[in-house]
Amino acid sequence: MTRPCPSCGEQLADAAAFCEACGAQVGAADADLAGGPGGVKPPVVAGEAAPFDATFPTRIAGSARAPSGPRPCLACGGVVGPDGYCDSCGTKQPDERDHFREQPAPWVAGVCDRGLVHARNEDALALHAGDTAAGPRAVLVVLDGVSNTDDSHLASLAGARAARDVLRATLPAGLGTAQSRTAAAARLFQQAVDAAQAAIVDLTPDGSEHPPSATFAAAVLEGGRLVVGNIGDSRVYWLPDAGTPSQLSVDDSVAQLQIEAGMTRREAEEGPQGHAITRWLGVDAPDLEPRLCELDLDRPGWLLACSDGLWNYLSEPAALAERLRLAAADAGADPMAVALALVAHANASGGHDNITVALARVSPPPGHNAPDHARGPERESDG
Template sequence: MVQVLRRTLERRGRIRTHTRKAPPVTQIGQGSTEFRVELPSVATTLTLAWAALTDVGHRREVNEDSLLAAPPLFAVADGMGGHSAGDVASTAVVTRLAELSGTLVAEAGSIDRALALAVEDMAQGVGVTDQGTGTTVTGVALALVSDAVSWIVYNIGDSRVYRLTGGVLEQITNDHSVVQELVDAGRITREEADVHPHGNIITRAVGFHEPPIPDYRILPIQAGMRILVCSDGLTKELTSYGIRHFLLEQKLAADAVAAMVTAALENGGRDNVTAIVIDVLAVEPYEASNT
């Protein structure tokens, strides 16, 4: 099913493939420097800009990351399972989420259904996928919550969403990982977590061993806010201080993702590196066209 979906999307021009030194990676959607979203039901018009970039890194032979950048959804999926299985898993997730693109807004229920279908798609990869195949997924989706335009933030695993507002960087998602549980229990510090030998073990994934259950959080949308969605290949190489530096220094989304991915590669590039930056350029009253 995944390969059929992939071929269909390639014919439609919705998947771009990168072949730096790895098999094709799934990237659905293009960047935009100005994209208007008109929401007459809440008398609001948004103007967004975004850019996305992925790289196989220096130590991996396969890029198992996949990404979606097509309103109302943005997502990064970091596959696991070895060989091509991780790529199949992450492709299944972003492909199913991409079916929600083209609508004005999304909702948590539609994201849940897309992830459940992605698990069914993974099961069709007999001979490629197995019980160890899975993927993280994290992202944001435009939504209407209590008649207000908001981001739905969703995540499973240790890929992350950050928010930059007023010069303050905040990690919005909570990692589903062994080290995060140790931090939460007060057994290790955040600094110790960054170098912990079990730092790559996650406790929740989109895969065969459990139903996909994302955490959700609602963020009211404000003009000037900047969102970063990224795989752990970025956060392994850049501290929060470094991420904040590049998000503040680079005014354009495309320049910000390029600077962060380049820095991650220069700092070691031990894993696949994927990042999406989304800017809320304006939030304005909706004005109906006279034409």
């Protein structure tokens, strides 16, 4: 059975995913983009990704300012045609899974990019923003698919979205005490990890010898309250405009164990096991309890969640804060422009891994004068 390419008319095998003549994406994605079998296109929520097709992830994300319609050219901002080329400058655009962006609010944005070396983008992000009685609310979720496993690019995206959907809920207050509040937040983050795990397991191919797996990092900001959870070596940083920048997450990695044993950060992270993780999500995961950190913010700054594609070049909080400061000096407080600048820096530094940057511009509510220190339970790596 054959059918014509919707872009150039070339006859294609019925099961083809790409047109070999023009390079257009076809196959399962066509029905989704055209409105599906019933002719009704699934709704797209402004600033969040279109519904994910595990068979062929094409329509990934859109800006809050442009949730649907033609995507912009990454080179000149023109309109990208159905053949994947810019109608204005003619630049061939990357597949939307290779580079996508989300901006659910003007103060929250993220970029996920393939980098320059890997054949596909196995990173994923999922964002949410809104308002609560406690103040503005943001959810940043980053999953980094492990590159030597099957279908990790599918699993990481499904897992990120599943975790984001759980973390939309308002942070629980517990019984009103600090201890019960922290315990209640821990339960919510555990539910998010469990949801991400279930999504990854659902996409694990039958009989896979290398089942998909991914790291996990998530941050929920609600007013001046911040809760962070992670498994693996994707990270969350707090980069205040004034004060000491800090890495809030603690890696589950061989490098972290070496650092704890006395090795310098640089020696450990640049060593032969610098990116070997000791915990992850997936059917063969050794442990699914996230490390947690809780922080009260009392000053403006930037909340950043990222994969190792960025921190590989800017691991130290001070170095990352300085690079972000330079980007913000050019872009102002626009988190999308700053995220793009950080991705560009990682690519200019070699782009050896997929790169994900999720940012929230933080302005604590007036009168929020909590101390600037981390607290809460923290779980040591299982090694």
